[in-house]
Amino acid sequence: MSNISSPPAYLTVRDLGVEVYCRICRGEYREGIDECPICGEPLTNEFPTAGPNPVVERLPAAAALAMIGTVFTILIRTAVTLNPSQSLTAARVSTILLLCSYAAIVVFFAVFVREAVDRTQWRLKIGAWAALAGCTSAAVIVALNLLILFDRPVVNSDPLGIASSIVSTLVPLTSVLFFAGFLVDHRSAPTQVLTAVRFALAGAILSAAAHAVAGALMGLSPELLAQAGLLPALVGYPIVLFAFGTWLYFLWLVRSRAITTG
Numbered sequence: 534m535s536n537i538s539s540p541p542a543y544l545t546v547r548d549l550g551v552e553v554y555c556r557i558c559r560g561e562y563r564e565g566i567d568e569c570p571i572c573g574e575p576l577t578n579e580f581p582t583a584g585p586n587p588v589v590e591r592l593p594a595a596a597a598l599a600m601i602g603t604v605f606t607i608l609i610r611t612a613v614t615l616n617p618s619q620s621l622t623a624a625r626v627s628t629i630l631l632l633c634s635y636a637a638i639v640v641f642f643a644v645f646v647r648e649a650v651d652r653t654q655w656r657l658k659i660g661a662w663a664a665l666a667g668c669t670s671a672a673v674i675v676a677l678n679l680l681i682l683f684d685r686p687v688v689n690s691d692p693l694g695i696a697s698s699i700v701s702t703l704v705p706l707t708s709v710l711f712f713a714g715f716l717v718d719h720r721s722a723p724t725q726v727l728t729a730v731r732f733a734l735a736g737a738i739l740s741a742a743a744h745a746v747a748g749a750l751m752g753l754s755p756e757l758l759a760q761a762g763l764l765p766a767l768v769g770y771p772i773v774l775f776a777f778g779t780w781l782y783f784l785w786l787v788r789s790r791a792i793t794t795g
Contacts, residue, residue, distance in 0.1 A: 553578060574651060595644040596786035602637030603780040605630045610772045621682065628679045635672035641783070642668060642711075660707075660714030667700075667707030674700045698744075705740035705775055712737060712782075726785040733778030740771035 553562050553576040555569035568575055609627045613619065619627065642665035650658045674697050680686055681693070712734040716727070 591644050592649050593787050595641040596783040598637045599641035600780055600783035600787060602634035603776050603783060605634045607773055607776045607780065609634070610776065625679070625682050628675060628682055632672060632675045632679060635668055635675055639665065639668045639672055654714075654718040657711075657714040657718040660711035663707040664711035667704045671700045671704045702741055702744040705737040705744065705772070708737040708775070708779070709734060709741060723785075726782065729778060729781035729785055733775065733782050736771060736775030736778045740775040743771040 553564060553566060554560070555562070555574050555576055560569060562569070562576060566576060609631050613627065642661060646658070646661045646665060650661055652658075674693070677686075677688055677693055678697065681690060712730050715730050716734070719726075
């Protein structure tokens, strides 16, 4: 039995002659693993009956969609940070892409809450719901800003600007809850996903703090902040870091299909 503990966890019963299963994704793992690294579900010796496989079918697809959206977020945030003075056409295009990006991430968190959180993982559940609420709020604000850019405002620009500042801090702040909850409730996850989650968590904390500082400085002395050119750098670069870490997390979930079905 000494040679059984060394192979990777995703080798199946055909490779090792021992077997435990996940009742949610129906992944096969070597004996000695207690929890599914994909779902966080306790493993069992009984192979689950055939039926819908929501985690394998829906979660990687939703993660792929969110990964594409996050790439656009990185590109848009980088472009705005390097060139904050956009033309009206460029602002419209970037805002449309940003709205689609947030919508894709909202879809991911909706699927994650529905399919990938066990009822015992209450910290992850709270974090996932918080992230879903934060991204949904951001999508709504971006949509309202888009209407203004097309000269069809439904709200006044002043309160919308305040709401935009709040939501820009809310998105990374709620993501902190999600990634922190993931680290607590998914300790047995493979190294690559834990590395991506830690990276995204660090970026989310930095981004939330940077937005809070920028909001405070904007309230105290907006002229000084604008003249110093600090606003794009202060809030732009941390968001790019946060988005890149999140993208790595989505990428791992897409690749997890091969692990669960192999």
